[in-house]
Amino acid sequence: MAKHHVSATLNGNDVEFLCETQQTLLEVLRDELHHTGTKEGCGTGDCGACSVTLDGRLVCSCLVLGVEARGKSIQTIEGMAEGTSLHPLQRKFLEHAALQCGVCTPGILIAARSLLERNPDPSEEEVRFWLAGNLCRCTGYNKIIEAVLDAAREMRGG
Amino acid sequence: MSEILYEAPKTLEAAVALLAGAGGQARVLAGGTDLLIQMRAGRVVPGLLVDIKGIVEMTTIVAENGGFRFGAAASCMELVEHQAFAREWPGVTDAVKLIGSVQVKGRATVGGNLCNASPAADSVPALIAAGAVARIVGPGGTREARVEDIPAGPGRTTLADGEIVVSLFLPPRPARSGDAYLRFTPRTEMDIAVVGAGVNLTLDETGVCTHARVSLGAVAERALLVPEAAAALIGSKVDEGALGRLAAAASAACRPIADKRGTREFRVEVAGVLARRAAGIALDRARRKG
Numbered sequence A: 001m002a003k004h005h006v007s008a009t010l011n012g013n014d015v016e017f018l019c020e021t022q023q024t025l026l027e028v029l030r031d032e033l034h035h036t037g038t039k040e041g042c043g044t045g046d047c048g049a050c051s052v053t054l055d056g057r058l059v060c061s062c063l064v065l066g067v068e069a070r071g072k073s074i075q076t077i078e079g080m081a082e083g084t085s086l087h088p089l090q091r092k093f094l095e096h097a098a099l100q101c102g103v104c105t106p107g108i109l110i111a112a113r114s115l116l117e118r119n120p121d122p123s124e125e126e127v128r129f130w131l132a133g134n135l136c137r138c139t140g141y142n143k144i145i146e147a148v149l150d151a152a153r154e155m156r157g158g
Numbered sequence B: 001m002s003e004i005l006y007e008a009p010k011t012l013e014a015a016v017a018l019l020a021g022a023g024g025q026a027r028v029l030a031g032g033t034d035l036l037i038q039m040r041a042g043r044v045v046p047g048l049l050v051d052i053k054g055i056v057e058m059t060t061i062v063a064e065n066g067g068f069r070f071g072a073a074a075s076c077m078e079l080v081e082h083q084a085f086a087r088e089w090p091g092v093t094d095a096v097k098l099i100g101s102v103q104v105k106g107r108a109t110v111g112g113n114l115c116n117a118s119p120a121a122d123s124v125p126a127l128i129a130a131g132a133v134a135r136i137v138g139p140g141g142t143r144e145a146r147v148e149d150i151p152a153g154p155g156r157t158t159l160a161d162g163e164i165v166v167s168l169f170l171p172p173r174p175a176r177s178g179d180a181y182l183r184f185t186p187r188t189e190m191d192i193a194v195v196g197a198g199v200n201l202t203l204d205e206t207g208v209c210t211h212a213r214v215s216l217g218a219v220a221e222r223a224l225l226v227p228e229a230a231a232a233l234i235g236s237k238v239d240e241g242a243l244g245r246l247a248a249a250a251s252a253a254c255r256p257i258a259d260k261r262g263t264r265e266f267r268v269e270v271a272g273v274l275a276r277r278a279a280g281i282a283l284d285r286a287r288r289k290g
């Protein structure tokens, strides 16, 4: 079976992979590129655990085909920290205990970063609406929202 | 599993030729938020996916003849982030905002929402109320169709084999025009409409309604244009009496199913309530555009 040969960038680095048409970007990231930080919760767009950005746009990687990433820039959780220094959102998630099992966390961090890039000073309501597509079975959300608001405050230099 | 081919043509001509050459085995791929789930569940087994997101006229949003034309494959996020569009068509924008999460809207398109032909698709009643006209290309050339004439029933459209919705045109708006879309869902986000109602109206200098269109979603096998409900508004000052007649006409037009999310009686009642509330919002918006 002829596979597609795809070139893209992953967290700023050039990558190439082979995939079949029906393979999702999520499967490619995890199984072909061995970047397993991006999680699968549902595979149907409901949980947001698979959130990545594609050319800067927040998407569910379970609803994107690998071949659709051709020529695109993919950002995943693996690109969030700079070396050993955590992104402020990551630090604030630890400080606020905004995770328990951690399955939702990579997707929520990517989604929250995408919000703060557009809106450095979101209201609590705006954070809750933006993250409505990210489900968490553990935390009850409040700590997540607090961590995002606190990280936003720090990133604004307040 | 047999092989699924994938093509991403750069022109409409190439897309039409690919679809025609596949003899009914091909599917248009826009955002994939319906199609990829249907493929994964084995409900749709295409031989070829024709990804249309690389076709410029299908992804751009432009002002045209005093109105707006947006590509059927522009993502919902691009549309709701377009400020001039949102100012002119707040009701259509509200409806598109309701489609799933930020992530879903980053991929989902209005063309796909229309062509997937779910009776509960949120953008469709708002577009029908707005008087949107779709431009369609296919093996037989280019044609135009009103949005209400495209869905035929759950998962079925009036598009011929190999036809693609290229773009949607929203007409220029007279002064004192406003539109609104409301839906009822058990949750506030990430849920499927039990009833949806879109209202678009125009007032004259004295506040009398001169033009109205009303559309309902999720209360029949496809989104409905309800001229009787619009007639209740036209010629009135959109006062209590007119709103009451609008609600009654909206309820009368429903032929809903009953399911776990709502009984028939509930849907019929809520259709009237939502149409009335949406008309109230559209009225406020029209007055502010005086």
Ligand SMILES: Cc1cc2nc3c(=O)[nH]c(=O)nc-3n(C[C@@H](O)[C@@H](O)[C@H](O)COP(=O)(O)OP(=O)(O)OC[C@H]3O[C@@H](n4cnc5c(N)ncnc54)[C@H](O)[C@@H]3O)c2cc1C
Binding pocket: A044, A045, A046, B027, B028, B029, B030, B031, B032, B033, B034, B035, B036, B072, B073, B098, B099, B100, B101, B104, B107, B108, B109, B110, B111, B112, B113, B114, B115, B116, B120, B121, B122, B123, B163, B164, B165, B166, B190, B191, B192, B193
């Ligand atoms: C978690 C989740 C939540 C959702 N919530 C909502 C909601 O609240 N309200 C709502 O209305 N919808 C909701 N949806 C569904 C919504 O995302 C889709 O209906 C979307 O708008 C379809 O667009 P698409 O570009 O993804 O279409 P695709 O999946 O790419 O295509 C859908 C169908 O339309 C055909 N098609 C697509 N574009 C064209 C075209 N231009 N010409 C001809 N045929 C075409 C395809 O061949 C396919 O059959 C939700 C989806 C998910 C996954």
Ligand code: FES
Binding pocket: A039, A040, A041, A042, A043, A044, A045, A046, A047, A048, A049, A050, A051, A060, A061, A062, A063
């Ligand atoms: S795995 Fe993609 S949204 Fe759940």
Ligand code: FES
Binding pocket: A098, A099, A100, A101, A102, A103, A104, A105, A135, A136, A137, A138, A139
């Ligand atoms: S921490 Fe377990 S799902 Fe969110």
